[in-house]
Amino acid sequence: MTTIAIVGAGRGLGAAVAxxxxxxxxxxxxxxxxxERLDALAADLAAEGLTARGYAADVRDPEALASVLERAGQxxxxxxxxxxxxxxxxxxxRPVLExxxxxxxxxxxxxVYGPVTAVHQVLQGMRFLKRGTVLFVNGGSGARPNPNVAGTSIAFAGQGAYARMMHEVLAPENxxxxxxxxxxxxTPGHPTHDPGVLAERLWRMHADHRGFRVFAEDMDL
Ligand SMILES: NC(=O)c1ccc[n+]([C@@H]2O[C@H](COP(=O)([O-])OP(=O)(O)OC[C@H]3O[C@@H](n4cnc5c(N)ncnc54)[C@H](OP(=O)(O)O)[C@@H]3O)[C@@H](O)[C@H]2O)c1
Known part of the structure; x- marks a missing residue:
């Protein structure tokens, strides 16, 4: 069995992807x-016949993040x-002027630091398997900076650049x-924004290994 590590796993999209x-x-x-919340979610998934474990870490703490990903792999x-x-x-x-x-x-x-830490930690295992997938999920400000949400707009731009570069350099390694x-x-029940529909998009991205950026719905860029 191989593992999907869901970094940022709550009851919404995280649970659907799981x-x-x-x-x-x-x-x-x-x-x-x-x-505690992770254990409760893992127990619900186990009751459905899935193999799941919770690993507590803050993505802003690189040592903790690397350590739980290492433990999950083991x-x-x-x-x-x-x-x-x-x-x-x-x-x-927050707004850009503030x-x-x-x-x-x-x-x-x-x-930015969280993704770089996580990718570095799992890359060796992917290389050993000779296959792997890294999926980043962002709101609309990841594609078009939004002056009402400056922090994510600026940081998502950095994440997007990192992801795009990794897309290019890792493709030859499958x-x-x-x-x-x-x-x-x-939004649960929405035709394109329901967590289950979005999880299916992420599954297809993994299964198809094609392209870089996928939009849940069209947006003006
Ligand atoms: N929700 C939306 O409407 C929406 C819209 C567009 C895009 N997105 C994207 O969708 C993804 C989230 O989906 P979701 O909203 O359905 O969330 P979810 O899977 O229900 O939960 C995400 C989890 O992230 C965890 N988290 C937050 N800060 C963290 C940190 N510093 N370290 C570790 N974990 C942390 C939270 O758990 P703890 O608080 O317990 O750590 C939360 O339960 C994100 O990539 C987001 O950019 C969401």
Whole structure:
């Protein structure tokens, strides 16, 4: 069994991605900050017949993030798929004219240092498997900067650049890096923005290994 590590695994998109990949036989490593909530989600998934474990870490703490990803690989099997989709903190979502350099530090830790740490940690295992997928999930500000949410707009641009470069350099090694842009809110029951529909998009990105950026719906760029 290989593993999908879902970094930023809550009851919304994270849980839907866990179910979609779990259905295909992946072990599921759930990463977010609260062990109790993770254990509850892992227990629900286990009750559905899936193999899931919770690993508490803050993506802004590189040592903790690398350490839980290492442990997940040892306990569940090599990480074949990394999904990086923590929900950005409200403090990053401030208007550009009110955003100082100091305000950007957290957003950059969250959206740039976190991904670089996570990718470095799982890459060796993917190379050993000779296959792998890294999936980044962003809101619309990941494709078009939005002056109402300056922190994520600036930090997502950095994340997008990193992801795009990794897409290019890892493709020859059968490691696919892709980015799903979700303009607007994730909404249960919505034809394009339901968590299950979005999880299916992410599954297809993994299964097809094609292209870099996928939009959940069209947006003006
Ligand atoms: N929700 C939306 O309407 C929406 C819209 C567009 C795009 N997106 C994208 O969709 C993804 C999130 O999907 P979702 O909203 O359905 O979320 P979800 O999977 O329900 O939960 C995401 C989890 O991220 C965790 N998280 C937040 N900060 C973290 C940190 N510093 N370190 C580790 N974990 C952290 C939170 O858990 P803890 O608080 O317990 O750590 C939260 O449960 C993100 O990539 C986001 O950019 C969401």
């Amino acid at each position: 179910r979609r990949f779990g259905l295909e036989g992946f072990g599921i490593a759930l990463v977010s900050r609260n062990q 306990e569940l099997g090599a990480v074949e798929v990394l999904a990086y989709s923590p929900l950005p903190q409200k403090e990053f979502l 955003t100082t350099a100091a305000d950007l530090a957290g957003a950059v830790e969250f959206s 490691i696919h890096v892709g980015q799903l842009i979700i303009p607007g809110a994730i």
